[in-house]
Amino acid sequence: MSKKNLIVVGNGMVGHHFLEQFVESEAAAAFNVVVFGEEPLLAYDRVHLSEYFTGSTHADLAMGTAQWYADKNIDLHLDEQVSEIDRDNQQVITPKGSYPYDELVLATGSFPFVPPIEGNNGPDCLVYRTLDDLDQIRASAEGGKVGVVVGGGLLGLEAANALKSLGLEAHVVEFAPRLMPVQLDADGGGLLRRKIEELGVQVHTEKATTAIVEGDECRLRMNFSDDTHLETDLIVFSAGIRPQDALARSSGLDIGERGGIVINNQCTTSDPHIHAIGECALWDGRIFGLVAPGYTMARTLSGALNGDSEAAFTGADxxxxxxxxxxxxxxxxxxxxxxxxxxxxxxxxxxxxxxxxxxxxxxxxxxxxxxxxxxxxxxxxxxxxxxxxxxxxxxxxxxxxxxxxxxxxxxGPDALPDTASICSCHNVTKGDICGVIDAGCCDLGSVKGETKASTGCGGCAALLKNVVDCELEKRGVEVSKDICEHFPYSRQELFHLVKVNGIRTFHQLIHDHGKGHGCDICKPAVGSILATVWNEHILATDHVALQDTNDTFMANMQKNGTYSIVPRVPGGEITPDKLIVLGEVAKEYDLYTKITGGQRIDLFGATLSQLPEIWEKLIAAGFETGHAYGKSLRTVKSCVGSTWCRYGVQDSVGMAILLEDRYKGLRSPHKLKMAVSGCTRECAEAQSKDIGVIATDKGWNLYVCGNGGMRPRHADLFATDLSDEELIRAIDRVLMFYVRTADRLQRTSVWLENLEGGLDYLKKVVLEDNLGIGEELDAHMQTVIDTYQCEWKTAVEDPEKRKRFREFVNDERKDPVQQWTQERGQRRPVIETA
Amino acid sequence: MSNKTQWQSVCSVDDLIAESGIAVWTADGPVAIFYLPNRIPCLFAIGHTDPFSGSNVLARGITGDLKGQPVVASPLYKQHFNLETGVCLEDDAVQVPTYPVLLDGNNVVLEVPVKSQVKEIA
The missing domain is CATH 3.30.390.30 (FAD/NAD-linked reductase, C-terminal dimerisation domain)
Structure with a gap:
């Protein structure tokens, strides 16, 4: 029997998801699958469209590849719009030909609604839906200063963000009295408005645009019904979507009063051989303008085409x-x-x-x-x-x-019923997870592999881990705290083994207490422990192979295999002469130069063999390594303090330099950041650091275990009005206690949250010495400080260590894959997408 | 391209670094050579190009063993590659080339394909 034909009209996210589901199903064998896409590009992720302006390409956003379509024998017609459905003869017609179908799926999506305003069709009046739209916005933004988004809903705010990232002064004009009127109430909308305005986007609510005319200062002028106006260079309409139902309409399918292709619970239209899914479909009088319900429709339809009598779309959250x-x-x-x-x-x-x-x-x-x-x-x-x-x-x-x-x-995960949805991308419930655990999965990785949970957007990763850990514990599986397969110990236990047994090499430790040859988990962890305890040079022969590449080459590897260099600038204070040296070196080696958040200067794009040459010059000018590559102290940020500032009550720069010079080189379980503010105005943002110091008129307040970045945590006030000596002793002990007891890659914030007894216990250990280890901690810190060496100085002076800095040991050629281009007056890598 | 191979001398024993890798340039492009003195055999050669990033960095990864297989972890995105087979442990559809490698006196020699358009020089 010859195969039947399944045609999908529309190659967007939902259409692509349907194909993914269908080609893996049993029914796929009975069908030739043909797909028509109106755009010239393969289906891409419209949810993350604004990333196109921050460097993502179509390839980054694409849902699949041409190869995938070829592998699955899908006949893909891009840039080919279906103009007509001939229902009597069951065929679709395009400008290039006619194609017969047995089953037809419409996944034509939606189009942006442009309010009927006089002047809305000018060249700088745009919409925000496709990559082509974004190219037009980008072109229009060239030479413009101001951009307006009409519509303060979810997509409108995304579009405003996009305009902002193009460097425009961004405005949002909303007809309703608040932002996101569908999702938020007056108080919530008000707060969102305040926050967005703080970010530099101006919000105008209760504004109805009556006309768009030529502007005086800018290209355009928007006149509002309350006789006010706003000048702008471009306008992006994002005032809602309308289902793209033109094709269905002209073929006589049932259409809703306000648009949308009417479907039943199986996603079938008024014609039993034509189906519709996604934003073009109208179910129970509703259009679903989010991707998740569209995916649910796609799965439902794939099930129904496979004869699953229970497959039904019953609405969506x-x-x-x-x-x-x-x-x-x-x-x-x-x-x-x-x-x-x-x-x-x-x-x-x-x-x-x-x-x-x-x-x-x-x-x-x-x-x-x-x-x-x-x-x-x-x-x-x-x-x-x-x-x-x-x-x-x-x-x-x-x-x-x-x-x-x-x-x-x-x-707690225990309180969730089995029907609770854990991963909505792949429709995985708690019951599914329990099922695969009962079938033999006994760690997070295998649960992920078996169910696909948390492999979509990843938003459920923390919840999934909690559910898996909880279920494993209920079944008596001990959740292992071993660092890896080579050592049956936690980092803290390894630290004690090294210290108590006087172990000085990885080889001895794995021989005495582990098995195998080690891996990229335990080697750097042990390298860090050995460095903390004995403080030998990280490129000493016994340690060199333990380090991550950043530690090995004492620089930060970037995506193209080159490195970035961050010299230490203690407290952020730098002389003009040193600044000139950095500029000269950057110029000589054509290094991309950027100021870091920690008040230092980062030089990007140095090749392996250039590193020692560059450091020779930097060291000659008085620079030291900044340890930006290490799990160690990064910077001590400071405000300018009482020396200059009329509010400052202590010399914050002086204290920051003292702290940075004291703790530089301390190897720790993770990176450490500090800051010193000269008064309570807190300009150095010390409360977001591992160690934060804020001046008072009587001395210093110490804050500990704060964090910025991915998981912000406000630091806790640890002690008040300390003298210089008291402050330093407290920091010595907090750091040394952390270094000895934390897990691998555990920042101080998480360490404190997991420390039994919490902040009060830490205060007792450090301030009251209730464990009687205070002097030992002090002495250990003193050893680390006394044995400090600038790793780069030692390395450039040692020909054996310098030998490592060769791209190819048998050839002087440059790395051929490193390709460069210019952007904003500096060199950057050409990004090739595989 | 022909199936012919040649043995190419690429570096000396002194260039090797115990438990770690170095990169050499060969007739087949960039190759990473690892010296693991506590294993038999102790020399491994695989392509130096990380297939996930396209960058020439694998020689700068951390070596070790996972479930008994000798591996190197890519320094960029941390995938592991089996040093004997070149197969990626996280995604077995991805593989880097491997090369027979020997010690000839103090010289490290590699067996690499001869590209037909490249004239033999050695």
């Missing part, structure tokens, strides 16, 4: 969690409290920019919806309560209060 211009926004279920009898609980912390609202049922037992602005921390827990109908605790307000005010910890 429209909860959303996202970061808009860096601001967390979350909206769950009935966010506006429209359910009869619904009650509200609100938490509004204006000072810290956090707003949370819960909508609960009349009897107070179920969570119906929620709004979060400023911090999505409770989102996962709240979503689980809402989706699974879990009964709320007696004091539900605890779910949205900060922990310090009696807030509840996150919902």
């Amino acid at each position: 429209m909860s959303t969690k996202l970061k808009l211009l860096g601001v967390d926004v979350g909206s769950i279920g009935d966010a506006h409290g429209q359910t009869p009898g619904a009650r509200n609980i609100q938490f509004n912390d204006g000072a810290n920019g956090v707003y949370r609202r819960m909508v609960i049922s009349e009897d107070g037992k179920k969570l119906l919806g929620a709004i979060l602005v400023g911090d999505n921390g409770p989102y996962d827990t709240l979503l689980q309560y809402a989706l699974n109908g879990i009964e709320l605790p007696a004091n539900p307000e605890a779910l949205i209060l900060p922990e310090s005010e009696g807030g509840a910890p996150a919902l």
Whole structure:
């Protein structure tokens, strides 16, 4: 029997997801699959469209590759628009020919709604949907200064971010009284507005545009109904979407009153051989403008075409969690409290920019919806309560209060029902995870491999790990704390073995206490322990092979195999002469130059063989290595302090230099950052550092275990009004205790949170010496300080160590894969996408 | 391209670094040579180009063993490559080339393919 034909019209995210599902199903063998895409490019990720302006290419955003389509025998027609469906003869017609179908899938998506405003069709009036649109926005932004987005919804704010990243002064014009009117209430919308305005995007609400005319200062002028106006060089319309149903309409399929191809629960239209999925489809009178429901339709349809009688689309959860211009926004279920009898609980912390609202049922037992602005921390827990109908605790307000005010910890994985969705990208429930664990998976990696959970957007990674750990523990599987397969010990235990047994090499340690030859997990960890305990040069023969490449070559490897160089600039203080040297070196070697967040200068693009030459010059000018490559002290940031500042009460720069010179070279489980502020205004941002020092009129306040970056943590106040000597002794002991007891790659913030007894215990150890190890910690720190050497100085002076810095030991040629281009007056690598 | 190979002398024993790698340039392009003195055999040669980044960096990775297989971890994105087979442990569809490698006196010699358009020089 010859194969039947399945045609898919539309090659967007949902169309692609359908193909992924269908070609792996049993029914695929019976069909030739043909796909038509209107755009010349393969399906790409529209959710992350704005990344196109920050360096991503189509290849980065693409959902699949041409090779994948070829491998799956899918006949792909890009840049070929279907003009007509001939339902009587079951064929589709394009400008290039006609193609017969047995089953037809419409995944034509949507198009942006452009409000009918006079003058809306000029060359600088654009929309935000495709990569082609983005190219046009980019072209229009050239030579412009101001950009306006019409529409303050989710996509509009994304578009505003894109305009901002193009260097334009960005405005958002919204018809409703607040931003994101669908997802947020007045208080939440107000806070979001404040935060976005702080980021430099100007927001205009309750503005109806009446006409777009030629501008005086800019290219265009928008006139509003309240007789105000706004000048701009370009306008991006993002005022909602409309289903792309033109093809279905002209073929006589049932269409909703306000557009959308009517489908039933199996995603089939009024013609039994034509189906529709995604944003073009109208189910139960609703259009679903998010990607997840579209994916659900795709899976449903694939199931239905395989004869699965239970496959049905029954609506979708429209909860959303996202970061808009860096601001967390979350909206769950009935966010506006429209359910009869619904009650509200609100938490509004204006000072810290956090707003949370819960909508609960009349009897107070179920969570119906929620709004979060400023911090999505409770989102996962709240979503689980809402989706699974879990009964709320007696004091539900605890779910949205900060922990310090009696807030509840996150919902434990044990409380989730088996139907709870853990990974929505791959539709994996807690029950699925329990199933594969019962079938023999006994670690996180194999659960991920078996279920695909957390391999989509990755947003559920933490939740998945908690569920897996909890389920394994329930089954009596001990969750191993061993560092790797070579040592049955944690980092802390290895530290004690090294120290107590006087072990000085990796070889001796693995011979006495481990097995095998080691790996990239245990070797650097042991290298770091040996460096902390004995402080020998990291390129000493016994240690060289233990180090990550950054430590081995004492520079930071970048994506093309070249390195960046960060000399130490203690406290951020640098003389003009030294600055000139950095400039001269950068110029000579054509190094891309950038100021770091830690008040230093980073020089990018040095090849392996250039490193020692460059360092010879830097050392001759008085520079030392900055350890930017090491798990060690990076910088001590400082404000200018009492020397210059009229508010400063202590010499913060002097203290920062003292601390940086004292702790430079200390090897630790992870990098360490410090800062010193000269007064309570805290310009050095010390409370986001591992060690933060803030001047008072009586001395120094010490803060510990803060963190910026991926997982910010406010540092804890550890001691107040310390003298210089007291401050240094306290820091010595906190650091040494951390270095001895932390896990591999554990920052001080996580270390403190996991330290039994917490901050109070740490205070007792350091300030009251209740373990009686204070003097030992002091002495150990003194040894580290006394044995400090600039690793680069030692390396450039030793011909044997310099031998390592050759690209090819038998050939002087340059690395042929390193290709360069110019951008904004500097050299950068050409990025090739594989 | 022909199936012919040649033995090429690439460096001396003194250039090798115990438990670690060095890079050499060969008729077949960049090759990483690893010297693991506690194993038999103790020399391994694989392509120096990291297939995940396209950069020439594998010789600068950390060596070791995983489940008994000798491996190097890419210094960029940390995938492991089996030093005997070149197969990536995290994705067995990805493989780097491997080369027979021997000691000839103090010289390290590699067997590399002869490209037909390249005239034999050695």
